[in-house]
Amino acid sequence: MSKNRSLKTEMLFRLVIPLIFFVVVDAVLSYFVTLHYVDQAYDRWLLDSARSLAQEIKVRQGKVVVELPPAALEIFKWDEQDKTYFKIITTEQETLAGDKSVPEPLSPETDWSHPVYFNDLLYGEPVRIVSMLVTLDETPERVFIHVAETLNKRRAMMTDILLADMIPQTILVMLTGVYLLSGLKRGLQPLHTLAKHIAGRSSRDLSPIPESHVFLEVRALTDTINDVLEQLTLAIATQQRFIANAAHQLRTPLAGLKLQAERALREQEVQAMKPALLQIQNCADRMSHLTTQLLVLAQSEPINGSYESRSVDLCELVRKTCIDWVPKALQRNMEIGFECPETELSVAGDEVLLRELLVNLLDNAIAYGYEYGNITVQLDSKPTPCLTISDDGPGIPEPEMGRVFERFYRLPGSPGNGCGLGLSIVKDIAELHHAELKLGRANDKGGLRIELSFTPI
Ligand SMILES: Nc1ncnc2c1ncn2[C@@H]1O[C@H](COP(=O)(O)OP(=O)(O)OP(=O)(O)O)[C@@H](O)[C@H]1O
Ligand SMILES: [Mg+2]
Structure with a gap:
């Protein structure tokens, strides 16, 4: 569908064009069916004329003659619409009566056991011709009768029948189009009303659209x-x-x-x-x-989520950051242990943001773990890339685990100058990287264990 085509045009195209197509196909079919029946009707009359001529063929003293009384000739004149021509001819091409120019069937294999019908031109005008063979008892000689008639009556009848067929159909298609257009206009009205209603609202109004306005x-x-x-x-x-x-x-x-x-x-x-x-x-x-x-x-923030995703070597990033944070840990006499698989471990993401995530978790472990404690940073590649940071500090009480991800939330009595944003940042960065974040206890005595499972590249 083109970009700006309206629903109305689309519906009209989809319904009216096939309808017009069907009407055209119907017209073509009707033409041929009508032609067949019109020919059949008028051919019977044409044959009657040929048969009445046949009755006038006699044998006198062994010779074939045609005695045409004026009454017999009259039947060819009574028709005002069409001109009728005839020719009566013997096997030896001797014209017994009529007009020599009337065409005959050209094929030598013509089957004369029944009348032959065909179309041709006579004096530049199209004509329908019937040809028949007459055999006489008194003589072996064979006589052919050819009667030709112009096509005016047939054409007039074809036109009448086709018009009677096509006019109602065309009117029907037009009425369908008009009805469809008005129906669509009425059907689309609620959409216009809705658009007007939305356009009329203030930009501060975020209340739901009332249901009474819609279909x-x-x-x-x-x-x-x-x-x-x-x-x-x-x-x-x-x-x-x-x-x-x-x-x-x-x-x-x-x-x-x-x-x-x-x-x-x-x-x-x-x-x-x-x-x-x-x-x-x-x-x-x-x-x-x-x-x-x-x-x-x-x-x-995932809502800004336009970071450039690249392949990040997690082992390298985590190892470097841990080394950078060792002096900070030593200030509280803590140790940072780092375990990483032999193979390279890469994830799709933003290196700067992933470093921020790690820095916040290390800061927390150093700030809230016990002095002389241990921090373990572990990387696993199976089943998915997974980063785990655990400490052996007091940990976070279970009921508080959901709340610590809230912005500016700190556990009551938390030491240090923290502002309660670190874990919110961790959660947002994890979400941005489609990584699953889990909080838990590091061991039976407590401690905090944070697990981050990434989706593999
Ligand atoms: N490893 C941990 N052990 C015990 N408590 C923790 C640990 N990590 C976080 N917490 C608790 O969760 C709270 C929220 O942590 P978060 O990192 O979001 O904020 P913060 O450290 O107080 O401030 P910020 O990180 O913004 O400087 C902390 O105040 C702390 O009480
Ligand atoms: Mg913090």
Whole structure:
């Protein structure tokens, strides 16, 4: 279907064109059927004329003669529409009566056991001819009668019959087209009404389209639009909540910065300013961390999901990141262990985002694990590429496991300057990579185990 063709045109094309085609086929068939019956009817009359001529053929003193009384000739004149010609001829081509120009059947194999009908031209006019053989008892000589008639009557009858057949059919097709158009116009009216209703709404109005405005057939469309509107409402509400939370999170360290700066300014000695300056540094660190987390989150949101997917060597990425994070772990006297299969392990994804995911999980394990604890990072290739990070810290209590993925949510009493976005980022990046994320206990005593199963390339 062409891009902008309307439903009306499409329906007309699909219904009226086949109808016109059927009418044309019917006209052609009707033509031949009518021709057959018209010929049959008029051929019988033509044969009657030939037979009446045959009665006038006599044998006088052994010679064939034709005695045509004026009454017999009259029968060829009574018809006003057509001209009739005849020829009576012997086997020796002796014309006994009539017009010599009347054509005869050309084929020498003509079967004379019954009358022969054919079409030909006489004086430039098309004619229908009947030829018959007359045998006489008194003489062995054979006589042929040929009667030709112009086609005016036949044509007039053909035209009458065809018109009587075609006119109602053409009117029927036209009426069908008009009826179809008006029906379509009426049928499409609810769609126009719906379009007007939607166009008339304010861009802020995300309420569902009321059902009273729609017909049953349009319901599927409005239901889908209503579903989208509902999802949009939810997404906007979530976004607004997020913006409010982010603003609140940014305001707190900013207020702290201002307060500490004022406190430092009140002091005369540099030494006395130090505690306030340390607080300022702390606030700046928190703000910088929060800003980084917000930016990563914005980048990893599945709704933005336009990352460039490439083949990423997981072993290499995880090994490098673990090495980079060793000094951080050593600050808390923790050890990072890394296990990787011998074979190369690649997944389709974005290397920068996957690194962010790993960094957040390592940060959490270091921040919330016990001092002198162990962190194990494991990569498996079977059955699907799988990354597991476990620590032997306190872990997350089971009822909280669902909540820790919420944005800005932190377990009560969590240490450090975290802003509660790390696991949300992990969840979004996992979703973006179609990877399955599972939280669980690392061992009987507790600990946290996070498992991420990727789909193989
Ligand atoms: N390995 C872990 N062991 C114990 N608790 C954890 C662990 N990882 C996360 N948590 C808990 O889950 C909460 C949410 O973690 P998340 O990483 O989302 O936020 P955050 O670490 O507080 O802040 P951010 O990562 O944005 O700096 C944390 O506050 C912490 O209480
Ligand atoms: Mg974190």
